[in-house]
Amino acid sequence: MRFRVGTKAVAVLGLVLLLTGCWGNLPVNDRILVLCMGIDPAKSPNQFTVTFQSPTPSSVTNSSQGGSTGSGGQSDVFAVKGTGQSLEAAFNQAQAKVSKDLYLGQLQVLVISNQLKPALLKRAITSLQSIGTLDKTPYIVVANGSTFKILQQISPQAKFPSLYFISLFGCVSCQTDALGMRFWQYLVRIDTRGVDPYVPVALPFSQGYSVDRVALYRGYHYVTMLDPTQTTTFGILQGLAHKVSLYVPKFHATVAFLTGPSLLTTQVVDGQIRAIFDVHLTAMLMGLDPHSETTQKVSDISQMASQILARRGVTLIRQLQHQDVDPLGIGRMLSWQHPGTFSHYPHWHEEYPKVHVIVHCVVKITDVGTTK
Amino acid sequence: MNRDAVERLPRISAMQFATMITSGYIALGIFYFPRQAISDAGRAGLWSIILDGFITWILMHLLFRLNRLVPNETLTSFAPKIFSKPVGFVMGLYTIVYNFMLAIAAVTLFGFVLGDIFLPLTPIWIIVGALVLTAVYMGWGGTTGLARTLQAGYTPVAILTLLTGLATGLLVRHPVLLLPPENFPVIPILHGAWQEYVIFIGFQLTITLYPFIRNEQRKQAEKYTYIALGIVIAALVIEYEVMIATFGPSYITQLRWPLVSLMRILSVQGFFIDKFGLLVVALWTIIVAGFTAVRLWSLAHDTMAMFRLKGAIAYHIVLAVSGLALILASTVISNAQFDEILNERYLIPAGVFYLVGIPLALLPVAYLRSTAVKKLRSQTEATPPPIG
Numbered sequence: 159m160r161f162r163v164g165t166k167a168v169a170v171l172g173l174v175l176l177l178t179g180c181w182g183n184l185p186v187n188d189r190i191l192v193l194c195m196g197i198d199p200a201k202s203p204n205q206f207t208v209t210f211q212s213p214t215p216s217s218v219t220n221s222s223q224g225g226s227t228g229s230g231g232q233s234d235v236f237a238v239k240g241t242g243q244s245l246e247a248a249f250n251q252a253q254a255k256v257s258k259d260l261y262l263g264q265l266q267v268l269v270i271s272n273q274l275k276p277a278l279l280k281r282a283i284t285s286l287q288s289i290g291t292l293d294k295t296p297y298i299v300v301a302n303g304s305t306f307k308i309l310q311q312i313s314p315q316a317k318f319p320s321l322y323f324i325s326l327f328g329c330v331s332c333q334t335d336a337l338g339m340r341f342w343q344y345l346v347r348i349d350t351r352g353v354d355p356y357v358p359v360a361l362p363f364s365q366g367y368s369v370d371r372v373a374l375y376r377g378y379h380y381v382t383m384l385d386p387t388q389t390t391t392f393g394i395l396q397g398l399a400h401k402v403s404l405y406v407p408k409f410h411a412t413v414a415f416l417t418g419p420s421l422l423t424t425q426v427v428d429g430q431i432r433a434i435f436d437v438h439l440t441a442m443l444m445g446l447d448p449h450s451e452t453t454q455k456v457s458d459i460s461q462m463a464s465q466i467l468a469r470r471g472v473t474l475i476r477q478l479q480h481q482d483v484d485p486l487g488i489g490r491m492l493s494w495q496h497p498g499t500f501s502h503y504p505h506w507h508e509e510y511p512k513v514h515v516i517v518h519c520v521v522k523i524t525d526v527g528t529t530k
Numbered sequence: 531m532n533r534d535a536v537e538r539l540p541r542i543s544a545m546q547f548a549t550m551i552t553s554g555y556i557a558l559g560i561f562y563f564p565r566q567a568i569s570d571a572g573r574a575g576l577w578s579i580i581l582d583g584f585i586t587w588i589l590m591h592l593l594f595r596l597n598r599l600v601p602n603e604t605l606t607s608f609a610p611k612i613f614s615k616p617v618g619f620v621m622g623l624y625t626i627v628y629n630f631m632l633a634i635a636a637v638t639l640f641g642f643v644l645g646d647i648f649l650p651l652t653p654i655w656i657i658v659g660a661l662v663l664t665a666v667y668m669g670w671g672g673t674t675g676l677a678r679t680l681q682a683g684y685t686p687v688a689i690l691t692l693l694t695g696l697a698t699g700l701l702v703r704h705p706v707l708l709l710p711p712e713n714f715p716v717i718p719i720l721h722g723a724w725q726e727y728v729i730f731i732g733f734q735l736t737i738t739l740y741p742f743i744r745n746e747q748r749k750q751a752e753k754y755t756y757i758a759l760g761i762v763i764a765a766l767v768i769e770y771e772v773m774i775a776t777f778g779p780s781y782i783t784q785l786r787w788p789l790v791s792l793m794r795i796l797s798v799q800g801f802f803i804d805k806f807g808l809l810v811v812a813l814w815t816i817i818v819a820g821f822t823a824v825r826l827w828s829l830a831h832d833t834m835a836m837f838r839l840k841g842a843i844a845y846h847i848v849l850a851v852s853g854l855a856l857i858l859a860s861t862v863i864s865n866a867q868f869d870e871i872l873n874e875r876y877l878i879p880a881g882v883f884y885l886v887g888i889p890l891a892l893l894p895v896a897y898l899r900s901t902a903v904k905k906l907r908s909q910t911e912a913t914p915p916p917i918g
Contacts, residue, residue, distance in 0.1 A: 293795065293805065294795060349784050
């Protein structure tokens with residue numbers, strides 16, 4: 159009996175020792191939890207500078223106790239930089255500047271500069287993918303120029319940049335278009351033929367950040383940045399629009415809260431590839447004088463809004479075709495719907511500009527927002 | 531008639547049998563699922579999964595037929611008696627070695643998964659050691675103890691995984707990919723089914739476990755095992771669809787462990803555990819420990835039957851030595867890539883050969899030697915059920 163109890167005790171003790179994860183265990187106090195990371199090109203060619211940003215211990219304590227931002231003029235975040243030819247080299251340099259373990263497993267926002275050369279960006283992204291503790295859920299954001307400006311920017315709305323972007327992208331109705339792009343979604347686009355990545359752009363301004371543009375990439379090559387109007391059109395074509403509004407000059411009315419799905423289908427007719435976007439939007443009518451409001455007028459506004467948006471859509475897609483960038487995934491949809499046809503095109507980017515694009519847009523006004 | 535034979539083995543219920551058999555497969559292949567099928571057949575890989583399920587159902591049916599020949603004896607015990615001793619010995623040895631290889635592949639693979647995600651600084655042998663010790667402890671109490679432990683541990687985790695799998699539906703980004711594929715490229719589908727079959731390998735545990743079912747619950751046990759297989763196939767089909775509609779086929783082929791990747795991106799904001807999917811991956815330790823425990827249990831019983839060892843002490847010694855050997859053998863596998871090559875090149879062909887070969891070899895011989903089989907049955911069971 160004693161032998162049995164002893165054996166069980168030894169077994170349980172052995173399991174406890176092995177299973178606790180104490181091997182290489184590090185208390186959280188000895189760790190710097192990096193929440194934001196910025197990647198910029200370095201002054202030396204073929205190198206990049208990585209900024210690792212983390213909240214200060216005092217700001218975390220204040221945050222959990224409901225404290226206010228930046229008390230006593232102290233910043234709530236601190237950042238260390240490292241430069242190198244690889245992410246690992248930059249990491250080592252940054253690690254040498256701090257007394258605690260830089261830990262990337264809690265990364266929440268990755269900011270990349272649009273000035274990064276494709277080879278550098280590819281190297282950084284490949285290294286990031288191989289970090290086992292990184293779960294590929296951080297949001298990815300593009301900075302127009304230096305990422306450090308974004309990471310330094312203080313917003314009165316959130317204590318840290320990471321909290322601001324998580325709050326923004328995590329709330330669909332808090333955005334004009336739901337542009338949030340998680341790292342895994344970016345990787346899916348990078349690794350899938352027939353679709354190119356797009357990444358929301360964060361521009362710093364005095365009160366925080368403005369996020370109403372997207373940067374377009376062809377693989378790892380930065381191509382262009384869409385302006386806010388083009389971005390809303392892009393959002394509509396992607397089915398991501400939530401609070402888009404459109405002014406209809408002829409009736410001096412605004413069609414607001416445009417939202418709804420967009421269905422892309424591809425067809426192959428006599429060897430010609432067609433991409434058809436069926437966009438079904440609902441909206442609220444604003445600004446129309448209630449005395450002049452008739453069913454016919456609402457219908458006319460609806461039709462006119464549909465035409466304007468369809469025209470904008472076609473114009474944008476033609477521009478994208480001209481720039482040879484396919485963020486809407488026309489090629490990808492062709493590969494899913496007509497795999498045989500797609501397999502005939504080893505270089506999709508040669509065929510993409512020739513695709514005939516049709517945009518059907520229907521705006522249905524579900525509510526009249528004018529009240530007196 | 532041998533009256534002592536009736537209750538000479540510790541008996542388990544029909545549900546416990548189904549739980550043990552189900553825990554004896556899935557654990558190894560689930561990590562690669564559905565990469566191989568998609569790499570070979572693209573979206574049509576769905577048909578590979580369904581085909582695998584159908585083949586498993588047929589093979590399971592044949593194995594049950596085999597079990598019913600001498601329901602109170604394990605295959606390792608009765609094969610030498612109706613074949614010949616050398617052939618029976620080879621079959622028994624094959625069973626033991628194959629169970630051992632399966633266990634090595636599973637524990638090492640999960641060691642790499644845990645090491646990659648949670649414990650990057652921990653040596654793999656430490657993770658494997660903890661896992662195997664847990665498995666040995668689970669099997670220490672014998673068949674009934676293991677069956678109860680699996681019911682208490684494996685079943686809740688399996689149900690939680692199923693529910694989490696349904697929750698991953700929220701991650702779907704391309705609903706158009708939920709539509710069943712319309713093309714049937716035969717060769718790629720067959721190749722995909724072959725590569726993906728690792729997920730079902732392991733249910734041959736029936737040949738050792740069948741004699742432990744309570745006599746009156748044998749039919750019910752078979753029924754429950756079929757139902758569990760149906761649930762597994764349905765869950766795999768759903769998860770295949772969710773994964774393909776989330777990541778798209780191209781990206782899945784780039785992922786080492788697609789289902790783990792899917793679970794890792796599942797987060798429930800506002801819930802007390804934000805990264806809920808990661809929690810489920812951590813809980814898969816129980817699934818893999820269950821898989822290893824039933825393999826070790828089978829290994830111990832087959833070894834004892836082969837060398838005519840009896841008694842609890844012999845069982846414990848064989849179990850402990852097998853566990854130790856498993857830990858040592860797992861250190862041979864240096865990385866996850868090697869583990870995958872071991873699966874693809876050796877475990878799948880050896881497993882399919884075994885699963886197809888054993889019933890095809892034994893059933894005709896048993897038919898030809900029906901008198902010997904009848905005699906054997908009556909010697910081992912007081913009131914043997916009819917064959918069929």
